[in-house]
Amino acid sequence: MRGIVFTADGVEITDDLSVRDPGPKEVKVRIVAAGVCHSDLSVIDGTIPFPPPVVLGHEGAGVVEEVGSEVRSVKPGDHVVIATLASCGTCRACSTGHPTWCRHSLGNIGTPFTYKGEPAYNFAAASVFTESTVVTEVQAVRIPNDVPLTSACLIGCGVLTGVGAVLNRARVRPGETAAVFGVGGVGLNVIQGLRISGATRIIAVDTVAAKEALGRQFGATDFVNATDGDAAEAVRALLPPDRERASGALNPTGGVAWAFDCVGHPAVLRSALDSLDWGGNAVAIGIPPRGTEVPVDVNSLAYVDRGLLGCRYGSARPHHDIPLIIDLYKSGQLLLDELVSLTRPLAAFDEVVAEMHAGRVARGVLTLG
Numbered sequence: 001m002r003g004i005v006f007t008a009d010g011v012e013i014t015d016d017l018s019v020r021d022p023g024p025k026e027v028k029v030r031i032v033a034a035g036v037c038h039s040d041l042s043v044i045d046g047t048i049p050f051p052p053p054v055v056l057g058h059e060g061a062g063v064v065e066e067v068g069s070e071v072r073s074v075k076p077g078d079h080v081v082i083a084t085l086a087s088c089g090t091c092r093a094c095s096t097g098h099p100t101w102c103r104h105s106l107g108n109i110g111t112p113f114t115y116k117g118e119p120a121y122n123f124a125a126a127s128v129f130t131e132s133t134v135v136t137e138v139q140a141v142r143i144p145n146d147v148p149l150t151s152a153c154l155i156g157c158g159v160l161t162g163v164g165a166v167l168n169r170a171r172v173r174p175g176e177t178a179a180v181f182g183v184g185g186v187g188l189n190v191i192q193g194l195r196i197s198g199a200t201r202i203i204a205v206d207t208v209a210a211k212e213a214l215g216r217q218f219g220a221t222d223f224v225n226a227t228d229g230d231a232a233e234a235v236r237a238l239l240p241p242d243r244e245r246a247s248g249a250l251n252p253t254g255g256v257a258w259a260f261d262c263v264g265h266p267a268v269l270r271s272a273l274d275s276l277d278w279g280g281n282a283v284a285i286g287i288p289p290r291g292t293e294v295p296v297d298v299n300s301l302a303y304v305d306r307g308l309l310g311c312r313y314g315s316a317r318p319h320h321d322i323p324l325i326i327d328l329y330k331s332g333q334l335l336l337d338e339l340v341s342l343t344r345p346l347a348a349f350d351e352v353v354a355e356m357h358a359g360r361v362a363r364g365v366l367t368l369g
Contacts (some may be wrong), residue, residue, distance in 0.1 A: 002368075003130030004349055005115050006043055007053045013347055016116045017055065019132050021066065024072075027074060027140040028066040029082060033153040033343075034128040035059035036352045036364045037185065039287065043123065046267055047289050053119040055113050058084045060128025061153035061314070064140065071137045079147070080140040081155045083318035084134070086125035089138055100312045126156075129346065131368055141322045147329070150343055150365050151336045154185070157313075158363060159336070162189025162262070164314020164321060165285050166197055170258055174198030179235045179275050180264035183211040185363040186285060188218045188339065190260045195219030196333055203238060203256065205231050205271075207360040218335055233272035235259075239277065256280055264288040270296070278304040283311050339363045 001017040022028045034057045042048040043056060064078045074080060086105050087094050093101035111119035112134045113127065127133050143152055154270025162185075166172050176200050180190045183206040194202045195218070203222040204215030212223040224234045232255075241254040255277035261269040272282040273296055300306065314321070328334035341361035344352055345368075354365035 001131045001256040002346060003127075004056050005053050005120060006050070006284065008057055011044060011349070012036070012067045013054075013349065014115065016358065017120070017130055018114050019130070019134055020112050022068045022071075024068040024070040025137050026068045026134050027064055027080075027137055028132060028134050028299065029060075029062045029140060030065045030132050030369060031060050031062040031128050031130060032149040032367070032369045033061055034366045035154045035156075035158060036349070036356065036366060037157050037338070038356070039124070039157070040129075041353065041356070042287065048287070049290070050123065051109075051121055051350075053115045053118070054123050055115075055127035055130050055133075056123055057129030057366075058124035058126040059153055059157040060126060060133070061143070061149040061156065062128075065132060073137055074140050074142050078142045079145050079149065080142055081152050081322055082126050082128060082135055082141045083141055083156055083160070083316070083322070084124040084126050085313055085316065085318055086136050086139055096317075097317055099317060100315050102280070114168070122240050123340060128153075129349070129366065136326065138319075141318050143322065143326055147326060147339065150367065151340055152183055153365060154336065154339050157324055157337070158185035159189050159325055159334075160310055160316045160318065160321060161285060161314040162186045163193035163334070164316045165190055165260060165283055166193030168315035168317075168321070169309060169311040170260075170281065170283055172197040172199055172258055175200050176257040177201040177203075177239055177277075178258040178260065179205055179224075179256045179272065180215075180260045180262060181205045181226075181231070181268050181272050182286065183208075183215045183220075184262065185339065187262035188214065188362055190262060190285070191215060191218045191220050192335055194258075198340065199258075201239060203235050203257070205235065211359065214362060217338065226271075232271045235275040238244070258283065260285060262286050266292050266294045269294050273300075273306070273308065276306050279306065281307040281309055283309045285311050340365050343367055
């Protein structure tokens with residue numbers, strides 16, 4: 001079986017993979033398409049520590065090949081999006097509709113693969129850079145067969161994370177304002193989540209000027225080039241304060257109600273915090289290296305009701321949110337096909353990575369069948 005493995009020596013595209021049969025509550029999926037996400041690259045560069053050998057990829061869609069004896073929600077032949085959230089379904093968090101709080105869903109790596117005859121780990125409970133993978137039943141979310149799998153695969157991470165951060169975590173209301181730091185795959189989905197929510201000003205912020213057109217296509221009303229100076233100051237200048245607050249000592253120059261850090265860099269998160277108006281909240285979505293700290297004057301939060309929220313996987317409820325995203329896509333409210341900037345076979349992984357580093361793609365998709 002063919003796939004992409006990260007070993008102690010680097011990334012290898014190999015034919016020397018195999019995957020075990022599904023257990024009673026598991027599903028074997030033939031992967032058709034897989035998006036390349038920065039989290040995959042973070043394993044390669046060490047930002048996310050992970051034991052090798054590991055089969056990469058966590059944003060995938062495909063066709064069910066085989067199901068375990070206790071599986072009831074999908075059957076062979078069904079088209080599915082794979083969610084990375086391997087929640088248990090029975091704990092207090094899952095039972096109250098918060099599967100991203102499920103302790104079982106974090107750090108539950110296994111070795112369903114063999115690589116050159118030795119056990120190999122899965123990544124993000126998914127491992128979709130391979131011809132077939134095994135996941136838990138709760139991770140395989142059935143979708144209509146008429147949704148292109150090359151587009152649907154992106155729902156499993158980038159779309160759920162970005163749109164979910166707006167709809168589930170921030171719960172942005174019509175008429176509110178926002179700044180989105182980082183106009184990549186996740187940032188674009190934050191932008192269109194804001195558009196769907198009825199935000200009136202959506203300010204896209206990036207260091208690549210060429211991303212302005214893409215940001216506006218997905219719903220941005222303004223663009224700030226972060227290389228031109230203080231991005232937070234530029235955001236606040238676009239939204240000056242009410243006249244009666246213009247002389248305030250804490251942030252006298254306005255700002256947004258919501259700021260989303262889709263990059264995962266401490267300087268970007270600090271910029272997101274500094275772009276907030278009174279009563280505003282910043283949402284940390286991007287994943288920095290472990291131990292990363294952001295200095296902040298607590299008075300700038302406490303005195304004016306500002307807040308900082310974490311957001312894991314868009315606070316998603318995959319079996320609710322994925323069908324909702326499909327409905328929004330089919331009604332024309334959510335752009336999905338437009339996220340796919342290029343498609344390449346598995347062997348062209350390096351080309352996709354190079355395009356990502358150059359900032360020329362929204363999402364690159366690998367095709368496997």
